[in-house]
Amino acid sequence: MEINHQRRQFLAGTTLAGLGVAAATVTGLALAQQPADRIIKITSKRFEFTPNRIDLKKNQPVVFELTALDVTMGFNAPDFHVRADMVPGTVSRIRFTPDKAGEFTFLCDIFCGSGHEDMSGTIVVT
């Protein structure tokens, strides 16, 4: 689930190593033109996510960079089976590709206090 750009470049390089020079040039150009995954930074603090609405495009991969500003939270988007702990002082990264359009709930799934049950947001995929 977790993205690593270096790993992708390594894999691309490994593939190129097995090909002829001409093919490598074409493939290399294609890779160079491929846009990097969109990165969306999401923070949490009791009892809200920022942003609490995330607009995505179907079949376009994104990377969520998650961090908590106060206490440990959980980011969970059950419809995409995407979840990670949000820990103060660290950044959790989740890469995923929304494969369906619509509006989907994400929520905090670690009980964090008196406003926990209102702590949710919406992923909108078009």
Next chain:
Amino acid sequence: MGNNLKRRDFLKLAGLGGAVFASGLAGWPGAAAAQAGIAHDDFFFVQLSDSHWGFEGAAINPDAHGTLQKAVAAVNSLAQQPDFVVFTGDLTHTTDNPVERRRRLSEFKDITAQLKVKTLHFLPGEHDAALDNGKAYREFFGDTHYTFDHQGLHFIVLDNVSDPAAKLGDAQLAWLAADLESQPADARIVVFAHRPLFDLYPQWDWATTDGARAVALLMPHANVTVFYGHIHQENHQMTGHIAHHAAQSLIFPLPAPGSQAKRTPLPWDTTQPYHGLGFREVETRRRDLPDLITELPVNGA
């Protein structure tokens, strides 16, 4: 309990009008228990849940300070008293203040001590226990997971709330596995938990993170029924042969799973005060008679 028909007739005649669900406890009585010569008799228990003592919100429940007492009175007014009462969590409403948490737990305990029935079984909800891993709860009510036996049935109380990530955890699951190994395959097993052990609606946090592992442990046993709370409404679902029955709340009803965008409490209906609030009786009966779950209103109206 020797006179169930009279008791049900009383409920009907008194206008309590509880809805009856007729596929409750499976497999009663277990053949193993019969072979062991255990003397069974019909009995019933009462499940109360999600009283959220300490909740404030007049638009949601203008009688938040009195609904629990009404439920206690309603149970005390039953023509026949249950063998025991179980409270399936969220006894109190959450507070970030540990002193206030203990005050609410203490008041809840005092109110429920007014029940005529003195055999009470408690378990925590996340509102009681998730912010301190069950520390305050244990001070008042003891262990958060345990077993007991009654009339040949084996009852297992699980804690899927003291871990704020809604996990039973490896240690409790190992404890559950060991307990189940001591039970014959056809033992009558009743599980109490706060959260659903299956993914009822994870979008609203209506699940247990590792609940599937508990269900897998229970699955080899032929006669298992689960009673839980958390979702503030009656709900009946199966995972394989295991029935899961959610109870109503004693403070406010919540919408049906996924029926609206947000999991917000249903507002108080002035034309039907206490609508959607209630408790249930669970009645076991002998041999081939179906067991009954009867939903009763909190105010006896």
